[in-house]
Amino acid sequence: MQVIRTIKELRAWRAQRPSVALVPTMGNLHEGHLALVAEARHQAASVVVSIFVNRLQFGQGEDFGAYPRTFDADCAKLEAAGVDVLFFPDEAELYPRVRQDYNVEPPHIQNELCGAFRPGHFRGVATVVSKLLNIVQPDVACFGKKDYQQLHVIQRMVEDLNIPVRIVPVDTGRAGDGLALSSRNGYLDAGERQEAPRLYRNLERIRDALQGGDSNYAALETMACEDLTNAGWVVDYIEVRQADTLEIAHAGERRLVVLAAARLGRTRLIDNVEVTR
Amino acid sequence: MQVIRTIKELRAWRAQRPSVALVPTMGNLHEGHLALVAEARHQAASVVVSIFVNRLQFGQGEDFGAYPRTFDADCAKLEAAGVDVLFFPDEAELYPRVRQDYNVEPPHIQNELCGAFRPGHFRGVATVVSKLLNIVQPDVACFGKKDYQQLHVIQRMVEDLNIPVRIVPVDTGRAGDGLALSSRNGYLDAGERQEAPRLYRNLERIRDALQGGDSNYAALETMACEDLTNAGWVVDYIEVRQADTLEIAHAGERRLVVLAAARLGRTRLIDNVEVTR
Known part of the structure; x- marks a missing residue:
């Protein structure tokens, strides 16, 4: 598995690949993520997993700083799962001006359900996912149903902005007692x-x-x-x-x-x- | 010159082309547009011109209804200029749900200069251009400097959202007495x-x-x-x-x-x- 940290190298790699599936993550990977990877391997010849803890989608007082970063363990799991490329940009690579000036703005649904408790969260998700899709240009991207509202926002964004990718939803992984993996x-x-x-x-x-x-x-x-x-x-x-x-x-x-x-x-x-x- | 009216056919055509330059327009073409086409022909093997009078970027009381639609004359000019494809979608093709729910939201500059007099204009421009870029997936897109603030918004949007296209600015065409072509x-x-x-x-x-x-x-x-x-x-x-x-x-x-x-x-x-x- 190749670890790529820059947009330029990722694009050069991608240009040589006939079909690519992307699994965007924030790392700290568990079996739920690996089910996304398995689905991605069915969908395309090459699989990219991105790990990026996206500051934009965390609100004030949320757990951005505390969010678990477990790079070495994540690498081992992705390697074992047959992933081709781990895309692991730092913040300066995705937000070179620090501030993100142009954002994808979802409609009222962004203020309902989880959005009512996490102002700006779905704008941050929509924006970073559209950036990742523009960078990787995958044929397919896999998202878990566990984040159902997120999946909805991404599916509708892709339709509404005509983003050339097929979104594949993947069922929620659960522990033996039913708890959704997270x-x-x-x-x-x-x-x-x-x-x-x-x-x-x-x-x-x-x-x-x-x-x-x-x-x-x-x-x-x-x-x-x-x-x-x-x-x-x-x-x-x-x-x-x-x-x-x-x-x-x-x-x-x-x-x-x-x-x-x-x-x-x-x-x-x-x-x-x-x-x- | 081929006239293509659907996203599906446009994408099928594009998939067979090694390099494509896009010139987005609202039609009623003049020498200024043809300078964009000439530049586009230098930039890529195939040239797509789009004609779409974008309701989203017109405010209430503006000239959306009156905006000149001159399809036959436009076709003749583009044919003569060596354009490969005219992409001419109707509103139902670009806005199938009528309402555009997901928009690209520019920062404060959208409310200054022309934006102060045309509320929502640059959101409408950014959104439709990002849709057209996603549909055509051109290597290059040409925009006139006459719409300087529009060019700025598009260049910054492309950078900020990592849209995989190179924006080429083209000098303003002028009549003999200096009036900018429009x-x-x-x-x-x-x-x-x-x-x-x-x-x-x-x-x-x-x-x-x-x-x-x-x-x-x-x-x-x-x-x-x-x-x-x-x-x-x-x-x-x-x-x-x-x-x-x-x-x-x-x-x-x-x-x-x-x-x-x-x-x-x-x-x-x-x-x-x-x-x-």
Whole structure:
């Protein structure tokens, strides 16, 4: 595996490759990322994984500084997974003027769900992903469904700005007890780790009710919220939405997604389940 | 010359071409556009001209509806100029959802100079140009210096978002009496047409003063403004700025540009001159 740190070298490498799949990450890789890599290997002849902890998508008081940087371990995992190139630019390479002046501005959805709690987050995601897509020019890019709203924003951005790439969504990887794999799980202490699957259990409960024909979304959301709050969580949101648009779901909607974000101690966890009925 | 109206066909054509130069236009072509085409032919093996009157960059009360559409005459000129492909999408092709949800948002410069009089204009320009670049994937794109602020926004956008294209600026074409070539010159009646070169004459006068070492920008701006106002113009702005950043120019600045926009009857004309001293 080649480690490339500059845009110029990455482009020179890319120009010689017939088809490329990109997996953008912030590093601290786990099995969830490796599932993205495996999918990427099915999609194209060469696979690029990028590792870049993107300051733009972190708000004030968020964990930009504390976000785990585990370069050597990440390299070993990517090498073993058969990745061709690790693109590992530093901040000066991606933000040479420090300030990013031109940004991709998503519509109102950027201020809803996670966006209501992380102002500027989805602008930062959309902007850095569009930069990475312009740099790598992949045929395909793989994103996890765990970050469902992020996947939605990227899919819609690619359509709306006619970016020449195919976005491939990949199912959420889970631990045996159901907890969605996430770099932030590493922040949990032993007691919190045991408690953490409650988030997914509540999503499953709502999914089962929806599949049984229940359309009283507000009641289902409230019940889950109470269960988590009683167990010591601070719930940011639990919402039933339309799966394809992330708009408010109306009764009788067929394709739904239940999204949640909640904090356990100092760790913010997110998860979601899709429902077709 | 091939006329292509869909993104899909344009991409299929482009995939077979080793190098492509793009000249984005809104049609109603004149010698200024043909100078862009000539430059494009020097830059790449194949030349695409796009014609698209972009609703997004027109404000309320502006001339979107009245903007001259002269498809047959444009085709004849492009054919004669050796253009390979005319890309001529309709609105449903570029804006299939009608609303453009994801936009490229320029920084504060979008609200200065022409931007102060045309709210949303440069967001619309940046967004449609990024769409056209994503669709055509040209190696090179040619833009006229006549729209100096537009050229600046596009050059900075391309850098900031790492869009893989080289932007080639082309000097402003002028009539014998100095008037900058523009589709909007067609709105002028005979008397206005005779009066119109006064704009450029004032820019030349400021340029000469700057080259002579004068750094009293405000006085030079005021003098030109008065000359135009006395002759019946309504001046939007006349400003001396830094050529490379379009920021406010300080005394002693070496690379300057003088930009102006003024209305003669119902026609809004813009022009500029660069000064190196």
